[in-house]
Ligand SMILES: NC(=O)C1=CN([C@@H]2O[C@H](COP(=O)(O)OP(=O)(O)OC[C@H]3O[C@@H](n4cnc5c(N)ncnc54)[C@H](OP(=O)(O)O)[C@@H]3O)[C@@H](O)[C@H]2O)C=CC1
């Protein structure tokens with residue numbers, strides 16, 4: 012099977028990772044890479060690491076032509092820009108995977124409240140599937156429209172899913188402390204992400220008001236079977252890639268580390284991408300950089316009755332492009348690991 016693929020917003024960091032992964036995918040053929048500022052340039056002029064791997068030029072978006080040409084379209088645009096694209100693609104019976112936030116929410120009101128823009132297609136939210144295969148695989152198999160999860164939410168939901176599904180933690184006690192590399196903010200220039208601001212610095216931002224909070228709560232709530240409210244604090248670290256989330260929650264009853272690990276082992280037994288690391292090894296961003304893995308380890312603190320879960324991903328891979336390709340594989344009935352099997356880079 013050869014799947015014709017178009018990438019909208021290919022010149023951003025998430026888009027470029029999609030292009031890199033798809034250029035080596037045995038069942039994908041890249042047919043169009045769109046941009047708003049590099050029209051007519053060879054893609055490898057914008058991203059030289061792909062010289063001799065990607066021969067396409069960047070093009071401005073010609074939506075009807077693209078929707079005709081491709082079997083699946085990925086969008087890696089800032090939120091608020093993809094609704095017309097999704098409508099056109101779906102009307103032609105093609106599949107659409109959005110890496111932004113526009114199709115992640117069940118409720119347009121929640122999206123509008125946190126993203127401060129109107130959602131112009133609430134009816135599409137009803138058919139969109141939240142693209143976290145480890146939790147929603149069956150729905151993704153038959154979906155035409157997938158809202159690929161946010162980077163922080165991927166690390167947090169995968170970190171907590173086994174405990175919430177088993178009802179083992181007090182849902183009112185979840186506190187999440189996440190650290191991200193700077194590529195999480197995209198390629199565009201901004202004061203807060205330029206070298207002198209980020210290098211040798213470590214800071215929290217958007218404390219208690221980050222837009223990923225309601226997305227995390229929505230998905231954790233589904234796993235727990237009850238509404239959830241969490242405390243979520245993101246931090247910016249002076250590294251290019253990676254997210255490490257440290258998640259705290261109170262256990263409902265006394266449990267040993269072995270009992271908690273058994274819950275994770277069972278939940279992730281058949282999952283290739285989520286790795287429960289052996290006792291004595293903790294997740295770290297370097298160990299997942301460049302791969303689609305999420306490394307997870309729960310630790311029990313018997314003194315406080317809390318479980319502390321460490322979860323690490325590459326924000327651009329399992330947190331964005333890799334997960335999007337994983338979703339494509341599921342939607343087209345391919346083995347889920349196709350094009351994504353390789354381990355990451357170290358150091
Ligand atoms: N970076 C990350 O780790 C993650 C990102 N995401 C999501 O993926 C999406 C892309 O993020 P990222 O790659 O980081 O962002 P970038 O800023 O690096 O890239 C944005 C892309 O969108 C294009 N673009 C920007 N504005 C417009 C517009 N008004 N109309 C059309 N195209 C536009 C840019 O084109 P040009 O290059 O020509 O300017 C570029 O191709 C976002 O929704 C983000 O939230 C999700 C998870 C993780």
Ligand SMILES: CC(=O)N[C@@H](CCC(=O)OP(=O)(O)O)C(=O)O
Nearest residue numbers: 090111112161191192193195196
């Ligand atoms: C380090 C950094 O700035 N990270 C970004 C990640 C958010 C993101 O990609 O958000 P959506 O996918 O929901 O738009 C941020 O905190 O805004």
